[in-house]
Each structure stands twice: as C-alpha cells, then as structure tokens.
Amino acid sequence: MRLDEILRSVDTLPAMGGAALQVLALIEDSRASASQIEAALRQDPGITGNLLRLANSAYFGIPARIGSVRQAVSLLGLRRVTQMVVAACAAAVLQRPVEGYDLPAGELWRHSLAVSVAAEGLVGEIGIGAGEEIFTAALLHDVGKVVLGRFVREELARIEAALARGLTFEQAETAALGVDHASVGAELLSRWAIPADIVFAVRWHHDPDRAPASHPMLDVVHVANVLCRMIGIGLGREGLQTEPSISVSRRLGVGTGHLERVASRTLQWANDLAQALAA
Amino acid sequence: MHLTVTVGDMKTGAAGDHIVTHALGSCLGLVVYDPVLKIGGLLHAMLPLSSINPEKAQANPAMFVDTGVPLLFRTLYEQGALKSRLQVKAAGCGAPMGRNEVFKIGERNYTVLKKLLWKNNILLAAEDVGGNHSRTLHFDLETGEVVVAGNGGRRPL
Ligand SMILES: [Fe+2]
Ligand SMILES: [Fe+2]
Numbered sequence: 001m002r003l004d005e006i007l008r009s010v011d012t013l014p015a016m017g018g019a020a021l022q023v024l025a026l027i028e029d030s031r032a033s034a035s036q037i038e039a040a041l042r043q044d045p046g047i048t049g050n051l052l053r054l055a056n057s058a059y060f061g062i063p064a065r066i067g068s069v070r071q072a073v074s075l076l077g078l079r080r081v082t083q084m085v086v087a088a089c090a091a092a093v094l095q096r097p098v099e100g101y102d103l104p105a106g107e108l109w110r111h112s113l114a115v116s117v118a119a120e121g122l123v124g125e126i127g128i129g130a131g132e133e134i135f136t137a138a139l140l141h142d143v144g145k146v147v148l149g150r151f152v153r154e155e156l157a158r159i160e161a162a163l164a165r166g167l168t169f170e171q172a173e174t175a176a177l178g179v180d181h182a183s184v185g186a187e188l189l190s191r192w193a194i195p196a197d198i199v200f201a202v203r204w205h206h207d208p209d210r211a212p213a214s215h216p217m218l219d220v221v222h223v224a225n226v227l228c229r230m231i232g233i234g235l236g237r238e239g240l241q242t243e244p245s246i247s248v249s250r251r252l253g254v255g256t257g258h259l260e261r262v263a264s265r266t267l268q269w270a271n272d273l274a275q276a277l278a279a
Numbered sequence: 280m281h282l283t284v285t286v287g288d289m290k291t292g293a294a295g296d297h298i299v300t301h302a303l304g305s306c307l308g309l310v311v312y313d314p315v316l317k318i319g320g321l322l323h324a325m326l327p328l329s330s331i332n333p334e335k336a337q338a339n340p341a342m343f344v345d346t347g348v349p350l351l352f353r354t355l356y357e358q359g360a361l362k363s364r365l366q367v368k369a370a371g372c373g374a375p376m377g378r379n380e381v382f383k384i385g386e387r388n389y390t391v392l393k394k395l396l397w398k399n400n401i402l403l404a405a406e407d408v409g410g411n412h413s414r415t416l417h418f419d420l421e422t423g424e425v426v427v428a429g430n431g432g433r434r435p436l
Binding site (some may be wrong): 160168226227229230231232233235236237238239240241242243244245246249254255256257259260261263264265267 | 286287301302303304305306323325326327328331332335342373374375376377378379380381382383384385387411412413429430431
C-alpha cells in the first residue's frame, strides 16, 4: 500500500493563497461583511479578477456588469461572493490536466462546476434544504483526484484488475492504493480549513451508505456527480463505473424526471461558468 | 475536415470529413450514412424526450432523442440522401453500476430511439449500447466506417 506516500504528497500541493484562506474563514462567520472580503482580496488581484469574471457569468443572472467586489456583494449577496472566491482559488488547481483519470486540462474544472450547478438545480427541483454551501461542496468533491492521479496512473494495472472483478472505480482505487480520491480530497480540504460539512460531503460522495450519518448535502452531491458523468461531463477513465445509492435517491425523493430536467439545464451553465475563467 | 460533435449537438458532412464525438455515457450516439452520396451525420443526444424542457428543445433540438433523430434524418434527406440506402448505427446509452432505477436515462434514450426507428421502418445496422464505460465514436465519411473506442480498446461498429 502506498498510503503514506500518497498522504505525504498531499502536503506538496500548493495550498490556497492567503486571501483564499481569509475568505474561507469568513464563510463560517455569519457577521462577515463586504468590506472584510474586500480587504482580504485586495492582496490578490488575480483572485479578484477571477471572482468578477465568474460573477458576471450568465448562471448568476445579473444583467448589469459587475465591476467591483463591493458591487458583487450587493448584487449577489455575501454568501455567493464567498463561494465565488473559493471557486476562483480552486480553479488554479482544478483546471490542470489530471493524469490517471484521463482528464485533459480544464475537464475536471468543468466537471466540478457542472456538479455544483446540477446540485443547486436538484435542490430547487426537489425542493429540499441541503445547506447553503452545497455549491462549494460540489465544486470541491473531486479535488482528491489532483493528488491521487499520479498514483492511479502508476498502479493502473492493479486498478484495471480490480475493475474486472466488478468493483466500482473508487473501490478499485482503495484496492490498489489503500485509499480513494474521496478520502484524499477530504484530507486535503481539512488542511485548507474548509468547513466540516463540506469536508464530510467530499469524503463520502461515492459511498453515502457507509457514511457515519446521512446529510442532504452529501446526498445531493452524490446524485449530481453521477448525473454529470452520465451526460458526459468529466467521464474520463472512470466512465460510469460508480454506483448511485438507492437509499439516497429514496431519501431525496428524486425521480428520473427530476434528473432529466436538471440535466437539460446543467450543460449550458457549466460551459458558461467554465468559459468565464478559460485562458 | 475534422468535425467534433459535443453533447447535445449534431454535425453532418461528406466524403473527406471525419466526425468524432467523445464521452458518451448515458447519451445516445447515432450515426447515419448514405454510401452512394457518401454523406452522413452524427448526433450526440443527451436526453430521451424534449417535453422535459420544450424551451431547450426549441433552441437546441439535438439535445433530445425525439427531436434530434428526426432532425438528423431530415437534414440528410434535404441533401439528397435516400431512406432505402441509409446505414444507421447506435452507440452509448450506458448506465452507472447497480440497480438504481432512477438513473436509467441511457435505457430511456435507447427505447425512444428504437420506437422512432420502428415507426419509420428503419433498422439499426449495428449497435454498441449499454454497459458502464465511456465511449468515443469515430465516423469516416469516405468509407462510412464507424469505430467505437472505449474500455481500453477500439473496434469497428
Ligand atoms: Fe469522485
Ligand atoms: Fe465527480
């Protein structure tokens, strides 16, 4: 097993910048203000630029052109803006090509955005509360792939052998490497001081039936992720070798019609958001 | 020319063209070819029925099987293709693992396709559908040859 080596390499991943960490800390602070966010972002014009590009994408439906952080906060609200800051920071990591999973540059980013949009779509479609940070949980759900990809590539023969025995891709990761990308992602995010319910959803996104508790945020991310892969966004080498939980779809009361309605809207929003930060 | 069809898209071409579509999961990949005129097209439809989002279907009929398939045939007929000559091949319509009935969009895509073809007396010349791996389709309009890549291999369809 290469668990130690894998966990050590988590540390080699560039941490998010100081601005991101400060803003992340503000997520959990209900009294955070626009000026605090502005102050944190002032150190990092790159993140600010990305934030504004995302905020101006059609998904958020603001007809006016947003030109400043202050304006973004007043038009989109503080919560949305902090989510956009996390997205703007995570983009640098998620836009890279991911070896092992066969995801070309930009594809994990597009997949992550698609799962965020689909998750919010499902919440609206089913009419449940899944926590306000569902966008961020969905956006970060596969971040572990960035670390695990190299090991997946190196142990591909063992992973393929496990898949041939009928395991899901993430079970095959565990069989070959001692850990899957969901656990690695959760480990990474806990080092980035990401709120606990987000880390929880990331940790169990492929295996909600084995999670120590059920949580609507986890359930929605689980379903949205499978849906986005079904419609071809971020399939890569994993394909559809994952198993959607029956207890989760029952718990959510989600039907095929809900999935299809959400799918019909997801692609365009995801492409739109992905293009906002395309080089 | 080298053409790429994205999800919810359709492209037609003629001899000399090569049409590709990637990442077929539950989506339907449909290839139609007239070997005499050497023209054809490839559709990558995401969902079975346009009634789920009529507005989308209006703007983008190729997203749905029930609007995309007729559109592909109509486009080729307008270019002179003859129904009696058409070679029709289908791929994709996969599903995730397990027995969750809610996620059977691929199967629904296939069912709607079969109904449409049956109503119009058209037979599938070949198909590679179902399963849980990702597929890429390569369509050579000089020869009409279709190759399915995925699951670690490539094979003619
Ligand atoms: Fe995943
Ligand atoms: Fe994913």
